[in-house]
Amino acid sequence: MKVPVKVDGRRLTLSNLDKVLYPETGFTKAEVIDYYTRIAPVLLPHLRDRPLTVKRYPNGVDDGFFFEKNAPQHSPSWLRVVTLPVPGSTKNRETIDFAVIEDLPSLAYYANLAALELHVPQWKVGENGKPLPPDLLVLDLDPGPPATIVDCCRVAVLLREALAADGLTAWPKTSGNKGMQLYAAWDNRVEPSHYARELAQRLEKEHPRQVVSVMTKKLRPGKVFIDWSQNNPAKTTVAPYSLRARPQPTVSTPLLWTEVEDCESPDELVFTAPDALARVEQHGDLFGQA
Known part of the structure; x- marks a missing residue:
């Protein structure tokens, strides 16, 4: 079941909200999205301007997962994306298009992808999308x-x-x-x-x-x-x-x-x-x- 919603004026379609992502406790995707929505005021400052890597668990924590550095191909146009060099990439890529989570709609978008874990580096990118020294x-x-x-x-x-x-x-x-x-x-x-x-x-x-x-x-x-x-x-x-x-x-x-x-x-x-x-x-x- 797909549910169209508006988050801070941005249109999103949420899906499979009743899917259990934490089987031991019955914690669902809806609860994951709810958590990230409610924790956003303190979480977002620690994500802002930092290229994002996520661990996605589409079928829950007891099933397989994958790391994702590239912003998904069909990301919404309003999601901030920065293209950065990745020397020595194990997948022989010269650059990666990283998402940068700036706002609640972007966070909700990733929560809906079952991106349970959010990982960031110890440095930011500037307004021009170029890496800054570690902070x-x-x-x-x-x-x-x-x-x-x-x-x-x-x-x-x-x-x-x-x-x-x-x-x-x-x-x-x-x-x-x-x-x-x-x-x-x-x-x-x-x-x-x-x-x-x-x-x-x-x-x-x-x-x-x-x-x-x-x-x-x-x-x-x-x-x-x-x-x-x-x-x-x-x-x-x-x-x-x-x-x-x-x-x-x-x-x-x-x-x-x-x-x-x-x-x-x-x-x-x-x-x-x-x-x-x-x-x-x-x-x-x-x-x-x-």
Whole structure:
């Protein structure tokens, strides 16, 4: 069944609204669209001017998915699209036409495509569609079992102190999966991947029982991997307030530092779509706030 709607004056056709995309909880496509519509005021600022990569799950999280960088061929004319070079593309493409989500109609359009996960780089494009220097630094904390997000929290506090010593203020968020990320506004003092790698290596040297700075799986059990490589301009990280394709509709959720400091159980930092909306109602947008 197709439903024509108007969103902020833009015409959209929504489809299959009763399709269950999260079978464990019965969360439907209609609820996905509703979530993204309601979270839009705090989500859109973190997507604006950033080329979008999505993970689409047309038949739900228990079925197959695909990454999509190119804006769909039949995108509406009002969707902002920027053409960017992609050197070293695995599909031998010289350029990709990326969508840039600027407004609620664009967000609703992608939600209707079952684009559950929204991923963006740590840099923006200018009004001319050309890439700008990175404006964010990200450190992705990935726990190697039996380590959990509780261990990530301990490492996050260490990183917060190290970043503060370099004049950088860290903002934490859950990944919506099993780990978390720290971000900081970046001033391009040096190349961000170089800085992040040196920082991760320093933490590994100072805390060898807690931290690992290389991806080698055999080194990671029981430790937190600080993935500095997410600062590579070709890479993306899940956006704040994006849904994740987990059994439940979990969200990559900005945190209070007190929640990080006090965390004693992984369950304390699992937030679903309704939880995320309630937190925004209570706290506003925590992401990027000192």
